[in-house]
Amino acid sequence: MSLADRVQILSDTAQFDLCDYSADPSQRNPSVPGIYYSSYRGCRVPLFKVLLTNRCCNDCRYCINNSGITPVELEPREIAGIFLSYYHKRYVDGLFLSSGVSRDPDETMEKLIETLRILRTEGYGGYIHLKIIPGASMDSIRRAMELASRVSINIETATRDGLEELSSTKDYGVDILRRIRWIKRLLDRDRTLAPAGHSTQLMVGAVDETDREIVKRIKWMHEKYSTRRVYFSAFEPVEGTPLEEREAENPERVMRLYQADNLIKSYGFSPDELQFHGGYLDPEVDPKYAAALEMDIFPVDLREAPYREIIRVPGIGPVSARKIISIRKKRDLSPDLLKEIGVRLKRAEPFIRFDERQTSLEEWLG
Ligand code: SF4
The missing domain is CATH 3.20.20.70 (Aldolase class I)
Structure with missing residues (x-):
């Protein structure tokens, strides 16, 4: 041949x-x-x-x-x-x-x-x-x-x-x-x-x-x-x-497993924090979001919460979480600032606080 x-x-x-x-x-x-x-x-x-x-x-x-x-x-x-x-x-x-x-x-x-x-x-x-x-x-x-x-x-x-x-x-x-x-x-x-x-x-x-x-x-x-x-x-x-x-x-199952692996490796999640139904992740829902709905730490106050809690907010990744911790010592957090450092505000909004007034998403986005 x-x-x-x-x-x-x-x-x-x-x-x-x-x-x-x-x-x-x-x-x-x-x-x-x-x-x-x-x-x-x-x-x-x-x-x-x-x-x-x-x-x-x-x-x-x-x-x-x-x-x-x-x-x-x-x-x-x-x-x-x-x-x-x-x-x-x-x-x-x-x-x-x-x-x-x-x-x-x-x-x-x-x-x-x-x-x-x-x-x-x-x-x-x-x-x-x-x-x-x-x-x-x-x-x-x-x-x-x-x-x-x-x-x-x-x-x-x-x-x-x-x-x-x-x-x-x-x-x-x-x-x-x-x-x-x-x-x-x-x-x-x-x-x-x-x-x-x-x-x-x-x-x-x-x-x-x-x-x-x-x-x-x-x-x-x-x-x-x-x-x-x-x-x-x-x-x-x-x-x-x-x-x-x-x-x-179903390739969707594989996609959710990749997301779960990322939560474990890069976000420090334990398998017990993830939501399994009959042993399976919900193929329709992002596993981080599904886990957040069951956690009793929310809303987290971004002005003082530890990294471990901030990283569990949907819409906040490791880079943004570290930036929040470093920047909050010097400046007041605002929607514009959070957007600037990569926070996905629409996703994060129900899970966070960062000022005395619990500002609504509509107000933030004008
Ligand atoms: S998957 Fe198994 S059978 Fe196939 S090449 Fe590898 S060792 Fe051989």
């Missing part, structure tokens, strides 16, 4: 676990296979996303690689060559490299490491996200982290039982969590390794896990393993796999 055909298959397969819920497939350029837009601080960053091989000795029941797809592989030098040509033509700003496990985790890791070694030797110093193969040895993980900007291992499910339902070959504790523990330990010992840290990914809706279980797991991942990001992908059935009859997951 030609190189172009193999690249097409392996980049199409790599898009299968698209984890950016806002990604728009229509933005893909069919004449340039493998370009994937990742979100970074509100910007869309084009990456070349590809698999080394779609052969896999694991049996994940949702995976496109278990659907009878033609098994193909790229050589490290082929991936490096294609990536560098895309990079020099400014099609992409980085590489996202993953793989099935053709026979043995370390054998696959060696090929992934070789790809990165070629790129670094040939002068490419930019972003490389490498998926670590579940079950890889600590030595191969360390050598990969010397070359990659970021590494990740997918946990796939929130619970051990969930993964057992999906795969008879991958062990949640040994192949995944133990390897994540090693990554954390290596990062703690040597700050030059994988400078963009490590992340993980969950498939939402492939098993009957609740949002509460997922949120508890991601809180645990952030606390125990200092994950930089948790990505979610909405389950989509693939024809020819054992889960082909299962219903696709």
Whole structure:
């Protein structure tokens, strides 16, 4: 099979676990296979996303690689060559490299490491996200982290039982969590390794896990393993796999989970503050707003409330909360000032006070 055909298959397969819920497939350029837009601080960053091989000795029941797809592989030098040509033509700003496990985790890791070694030797110093193969040895993980900007291992499910339902070959504790523990330990010992840290990914809706279980797991991942990001992908059935009859997951659910993750990681919420109904977040309502409706701290007085309370006001983010605390020592708070520092007044109004009169929104907005 030609190189172009193999690249097409392996980049199409790599898009299968698209984890950016806002990604728009229509933005893909069919004449340039493998370009994937990742979100970074509100910007869309084009990456070349590809698999080394779609052969896999694991049996994940949702995976496109278990659907009878033609098994193909790229050589490290082929991936490096294609990536560098895309990079020099400014099609992409980085590489996202993953793989099935053709026979043995370390054998696959060696090929992934070789790809990165070629790129670094040939002068490419930019972003490389490498998926670590579940079950890889600590030595191969360390050598990969010397070359990659970021590494990740997918946990796939929130619970051990969930993964057992999906795969008879991958062990949640040994192949995944133990390897994540090693990554954390290596990062703690040597700050030059994988400078963009490590992340993980969950498939939402492939098993009957609740949002509460997922949120508890991601809180645990952030606390125990200092994950930089948790990505979610909405389950989509693939024809020819054992889960082909299962219903696709609603992307809105994934969006709410991203919001909940942000509340936990950036706002310091605990899972118990979020509102779950039968274990699920309301897909129609922003989880911060839903949580605020049940809290007994409101209205908070912005002139004296601590950061922990201000950050819980809908319409106020971490940056605005810090600005309120610094500015209130020097100036009286006013609607104009609050708007200037980024507070979304319409959203925040029912939850705040900042002067003797409880001014109405209509009055503020004139
Ligand atoms: S490990 Fe599982 S999800 Fe990954 S390629 Fe193999 S079968 Fe697919």
